[in-house]
Amino acid sequence: MGFSLRSIVYLLPQVWRVLRAGPLTVQFPFAPPELQEGYRGQVVVDAARCRGCSLCVRDCPAFALELEREGREEYRLIYHPDRCAYCGQCELSCQFGAIRLSNTFTRATADRDTLTRVLVDRRPSPPPLDE
């Protein structure tokens, strides 16, 4: 076993270097998280491009997407973020480029009921938007 003075205080120079360089962490809840450009976050949808083909629903591994079909052109695409695994399979499966995972961080919530979102609403009489 190599025993030398250097091996006893081996980490000392490194510790001083880190001390001089300053902290490397961020105080997360008080400071924004550092996101990379390619980060896969919130699911957004371009409703105009959606054709209701349900390919995304078929491929979703977490069963987070749901298509309620009432007719050929009448359907609702419903999204359950509580199940979503943010894998981006829907983005890949969509042939029309309608669904996308944007570079936005989604925070956790304690209220599960408010999570379900209707991404595309193509029912004959959609409810007024201001409600």
Place this chain on the structure above:
Amino acid sequence: MNRLLRQLHLFEEIFSAFQAAFPDDPLTVQAMPIDETFVTLAPEHIHEACEILVERFDFYHLSTITGLDTGAAVELFYHFWNAYGITLRTALPYTALRIATLTDFIPGAAFYERELYTMLGVVFEGHVNLQPLLQPDDWDGSHPLRKT
């Protein structure tokens, strides 16, 4: 290419060793993708075949044992590896889900056999501690991977 030739040569030797050991067993050999060879044997020959593989051909590494319920029988796959993969496969009828354990000369097989015992109900004769591996304490004895 050299590698492929060596592989062919080695498997010819293994196959003839098996034929010599089990003259009455209709052995079949299949070449599979990704450097793998499947040899089908009768269940009663598995233990000895594994011994031949480990002792004579130095296939020391048992990767795992796969169990599979086909609906007609329970198939077992013994995946060995030493630079090339070789898999011994056998089929157990539902009426006799018993096979000799490998733990007497490969102690590393203990967990795989315990898992198969609980998942498919195959009894490994001679295993010293055939306890459930993943099931909870109040496991009801049913086998999750069985089709029936």
Place this chain on the structure above:
Amino acid sequence: MTKIIVPIGPQHPLLKEPVSFQLTVEGEHVTESAMRLGYVHRGIERLCQERTYVQNIHLLERICGICSHVHTTTFCQGVEALLGVKLPSRALYLRALLCELERIHSHLLWLGVLALNIGFDTIFMYAWHDREVVLDIMEDLSGGRVSHAVNIVGGVRFDLTDDRRVTLLRQLNGLEEQVRILLGVVEHEQTLQARTRNVGRLSLEQIRRYCVVGPVARASGLDVDLRRDMPRPPYDGLTFQVPVRQEGDVWARTLVRMLETVESVHLCRQMLDLLPPGPVSTRVSRRVPAGEVVSRTEAPRGEVVYYIRSDGSDKPARVKVRTPTLTNLITLPSQLENVNMADVSVVLSGVDLCIACADR
């Protein structure tokens, strides 16, 4: 002296994942140990039979929270062999690039956990900070820090621009510097050696009989690495060393892992230099022809084996997953025999426990 039974787990500060050990302790001496698995058994093998191949990729990615990419790589490699498609070589390079990044991330994470368990918080912080660099790279490349979801049957989902390649090479140079500092700590630091040397020793004979894989096997002198021994593209075109030590103790495992990390940085750099142009994926059918395949790859912890059987539909008939941790767990009873109570944490860290992998 009186015997007491010390429970380690299912919840214990030493363990990051639920597993249970019952240690019979005399004074500070462990005389017996019993292990209990299954606290995170999710039945993934069964779930696989009820999902399509596309969905299975994302399911199998969740077997492990550390080496997720290598699981999907192994699965896709098997399915592609069943389909008989030949991947564009750029796809293979990008896949392997992420595998190597994941190896760096896994080994650094492991070093941090070992350091934490021997009360060496500073190394824990340093190792995890360096790991953060890798995670940032992976997040930028693939979109996810741990679950990348980049593998698809027939290729990968991300591509690398030339600008990104240059910045990546620069990031890797910085990373290597950091990793070399940690390597120096493992080689020279006195207290770390005092804690890890001669602990949890496994002989080559034991390693072979227990069918142990990965760094644990290599630290005991078993020279095995599937990247080299079953050369598949792109590894057949790259040069790298497989570090092997003879000591067989936890210190040797630490050293082997750190040396592997350095090798992985080299591999990443080589792959970025040799990255061939072309498409990153090919279109394949959703239905997989009937057949069976055994697919093996070298994960950070050792050999991952997948057995996949297809019956011709878009869902596999059977997917068997053998993760490296399961093999390494078998050695624990013999490692825990006659050790000091304080060494239990070192021994358990030494095999790189990934209980979620072992339980599936």
Place this chain on the structure above:
Amino acid sequence: MLFKLLIFPGFLFLLLCAFVFDWVDRRMLARFQGRVGPPWYQPVADFIKLPTKEDTLPQGVNATVAAALPMLALAAVLTASVYVPVAGVVSASFEGDLIVVLFLLSLPALTYFLAGWISVGVYSILGGHRSLLQYFSYEVPFLMAVAGPAVLSGSWSIASIVAYQAQTTWGAVMQPLGFVLAVVGLIGKLKRDPLDIPKAKSEVVSGSLTEFSGRKLALWRLSMNMQTVVGIFLLVNLFFGESRFFDVLPAFPVFGLKALSILLLLATASAIYARLRIDQLADLGWRILAPLALLQILANVGIGG
């Protein structure tokens, strides 16, 4: 007198120091590790939080003893603090107070062991065992190292040791080896990283204190923090007494600076070392530290005699 006991350098000052030292220590360690570290009010917040938590004890534990032990530890530390001068101000002093302080400072180790002993949890019992083993390993070198200045100055009163240093020079300059040994002993005494063997999280969860919660845990924590302060003050007095070089500056900030330097040493030691095993500590204590301490004392006899 009452002012001295309660305000300065007595209880209130010590309480303040306990919080400040805790914060400075955590902050320094965090910076060594590249982290930000807790804000200044964190130790106070921790101390306020704990008494609001439920105070539980496992079945079969004597509640009176369990409540008395942390108080005993705190009382011993507070009593010891009476005899430890702060920047030359001292509540009480007599010839031989160093021995009393050393005795009182080893009482918390005993209560810590008893806390594990009365508890029914396995981790507590293991932690108690370990703390006693550790006590036997560090205490002898620590006592010998601390006896060094007394031998040198020919007096067992802390005030005279300080005065002796004012005539000559710092004790740490005259006996550097003794100072290093005393710091190592102090680390063992305070159960700090890297000698936090009795409360090693990954091995025995939280040692003797595993089963304590609420107010009792708060008292334990407070007594530990105050022990840190008193131990550091003692070392400052013994090894960095008033020196003529610093006569130009007021005594109090200089004293604080010295105390924080020793804290910096402790924090550095926790940053750069891994925790030792108990048998390694016994080895270190008896094979390396104790002979070295003996050497230092012999040298001191040579110089001082």
